Amino acid sequence: MGVYQHNGHEQVVHTVQLLDEAYRRGDDQKRIGGTQVDTDSELIRQLVRCVGENSVLHRYEELVSYECDAYTLQKAIPRAVVFPKNTEEVARVVRLLNERKIPFIPRGSGTGLSGGATPTGGEVVISLVRMNQLLQVDLPNRRAVVQPGYINLHLTQAVADQGYYYAPDPSSQQACTIGGNVGENAGGAHCLKYGVTTNHVIGVKLVLPNGEIVELGGLTDTPGYDLVGLIIGSEGTLGIVTEITVRLMKQPESVRTVLALFDEAADASEAVSDIIAAGILPAALEMMDTLAIKAVEKGTFPVGYPEDIGAVLLVEVDGVEAGLDDQIKQIVDVCRKHRVREVRLADSEEERKRWWANRKTAFGAVGTLSPDYLVQDGVIPRSRLPEVLARVAEISRQQRVRIANVFHAGDGNLHPLIMFDSRVPGEEERAVLAGSAILKVCADAGGSITGEHGVGLEKRDEMYYLFTDEEIAVQMAVRDIFNPGGLCNPGKMFPSPARCAEVKRHIKQVSK
């Protein structure tokens, strides 16, 4: 084996491939993993010169942690992981990797759900977690500047005493970075009223895939093309964001939160549509179905939902105190019209927080029901919720996998949790097929294959549900301007042309 040889960066690739193969074969990982891979190779030395001695990982057992993000169905060992501390170090690493024609991947906390930070083989992972500073808070202009590794929730915590907060609130907000949020255009429960990441980021500093540093956007709308908007949600394929200027929001004066328990999920989803149609724009409007409720009740923060209910809505309104009771009354009226069994109003901030904690544990709690599960992320016009839920139930039966539904109902953003047991042959494949079929239903209903998790590695083929070859080609041409060598986060977002025919057969299959 070539594992112990050290003769230049091709060797690293070879070594990593061998390690990766060995790992996949289930070889003795101690023996392999304990080995210091390629420590004195030219590449590692060069990386160390870029970022310093303690900022490069290259041992197998260190690299394994970076083989995927929170989407775990595809994995590959990276070649190395570097931890730059500032924009200049990022640029230095990128310039080096350009010279060496070695691909690279930006990575935040690795909480992404579509494999956006997952290597495809031999990339250098550029981890931004040490660039975790809050650089500036400018309350008169309601903005802040953060480094990409700054944790989402920390920003709200930093400005809460002054009465402000940062609006996008993914369920992973205690762990995920704002840089990662920019990459995926992350959403969250409160994005119904306040918008997703792209509505809250006004400028970025970016290391282009060739190592040059540019600043886009800033305090105000800038002339020329909206390249900030283009960067947000580009999944790390257009460069590496190293500074982010975000809007801060004033905390609402008051908040009211209600739980509405329905016997039938269809009634709950009709209520969702009618609440919005009544002219109320809740801060959040979340829904969970029976199976999801069963999961969260087994989780860390049970609420005490009756076991036999069909769906629960968690509805929050915020704003000026004086208007809220009236909005709550209207919401309750709509729920009653749709045969709600019970409505509860949070009677304290503690109760409200508990309800939210319960809701936010949903993804994890599904683990109590099933050894493995997939989280999907489709979007539909909210008026079509009832019929799409019926189709999801049908797909669940067809593919013989259980599906729990948790969703940002107000946005029409579904998160079907598709359960399977990877030890049972064929189950994982059926789960993947079910996910893809659900996305097809969403696309056909006039929706989208992702609301907030991104395309990543996971949904490249499903891009065809929404786009023609021509439309994908336009997008890839945009990518190629920024990223002409394809070194920056390769293999993400776009189906490979070679897979086109195969993918189209797959579409036929899930459309049956």
Add this chain to the structure above:
Amino acid sequence: MGVYQHNGHEQVVHTVQLLDEAYRRGDDQKRIGGTQVDTDSELIRQLVRCVGENSVLHRYEELVSYECDAYTLQKAIPRAVVFPKNTEEVARVVRLLNERKIPFIPRGSGTGLSGGATPTGGEVVISLVRMNQLLQVDLPNRRAVVQPGYINLHLTQAVADQGYYYAPDPSSQQACTIGGNVGENAGGAHCLKYGVTTNHVIGVKLVLPNGEIVELGGLTDTPGYDLVGLIIGSEGTLGIVTEITVRLMKQPESVRTVLALFDEAADASEAVSDIIAAGILPAALEMMDTLAIKAVEKGTFPVGYPEDIGAVLLVEVDGVEAGLDDQIKQIVDVCRKHRVREVRLADSEEERKRWWANRKTAFGAVGTLSPDYLVQDGVIPRSRLPEVLARVAEISRQQRVRIANVFHAGDGNLHPLIMFDSRVPGEEERAVLAGSAILKVCADAGGSITGEHGVGLEKRDEMYYLFTDEEIAVQMAVRDIFNPGGLCNPGKMFPSPARCAEVKRHIKQVSK
């Protein structure tokens, strides 16, 4: 002269050039204008085949109306004007012009203020005014689909009875088209709270510069790059939008409007900053200075402002009825802290409308003070309003031109109205120089050279105030993907490379 010859499209160019020269020389326009230009040329016949007999203009006197938009300092006669009725006709025209390598310009109502729809010589103008249908209203999902020639205000009128409206409200909203709004990413007085066009458009159908038709975006956020965001504000350089899907907003339950009259403009601008800092986000927060007030009081809707006041703020809050009085009280308190002379609360919808009508006549009313004027459009952080206003006054003195200030103060979006008399040698040049110098001040204050009017022909050189050569090159590379032949709205947005050195000298000059 070649005017009367008809032998192919080169002749048309030649003819148009001759006509244009003659026009500029001030030749007898009747003699030239009365001539039917090139009616049987190959090009005109081909255009007629694309869009039909009554949908092509080619006589000089018809073309003259299309020599510029509402930015009148640069003009050129187009080669022809066509009026397609649907997407397919647009695509047909574009494909024809590609074959013939003839440049073209999309145009709405021609109310743009930066020359975005102005020919640079020999283009075919593709007027979208006959594509003026409201195609779909979907209230449950709060969206509408319109053709690009649909008038902005008509959309609000169409859904007002059901309690909805379309938020972006440029002062020209009675005349401007939503297609034009998309091109320029138009704003308006109420964009402080609700955002500009890009926050309200979720999808477009687009004829690419090569004539292919693509659909981008749609009901929900779509995966891949945010190409809808890229198209919005791209000033017609990336293709021709032929259908637009927009968000509709629910009308607020109530509205309160106050006028605050200040002795000193500096006090008013400090009040602006403090109102926002107090956590109030007004629906609109407008400011006019003495000279602007003098103008509007001579306009169609005088309010009766005292002659000696230094500035007026027009502040509007909206939302749930119950919370508004409290917000108004806070606003009045802030104004008092800044030595307001008088505060008036609109006591009827009629009075409120009258105040707004007065404000919206500001641009036109300046014509009562000066034979000519330029409207500029800069943006600054609102906390820097007082110092920037002082700089504007200084520039006014330096260049010996009077400047009235009307602005969306809450957004920090200035509209200096620079008055001049084109009959006085050198005055127009000094006015242009003053405008450019103001934009430099805005850029240096951390702002932008355009808030809502676009770059167009007018501010191409000022792009250097904000962007490096590298940043402009990235933007041009994006344009070239969509518009590789450069036929689609040529000469807009970007400085020509040849002018680079000259422009940099100019920057030095206005920076003195």
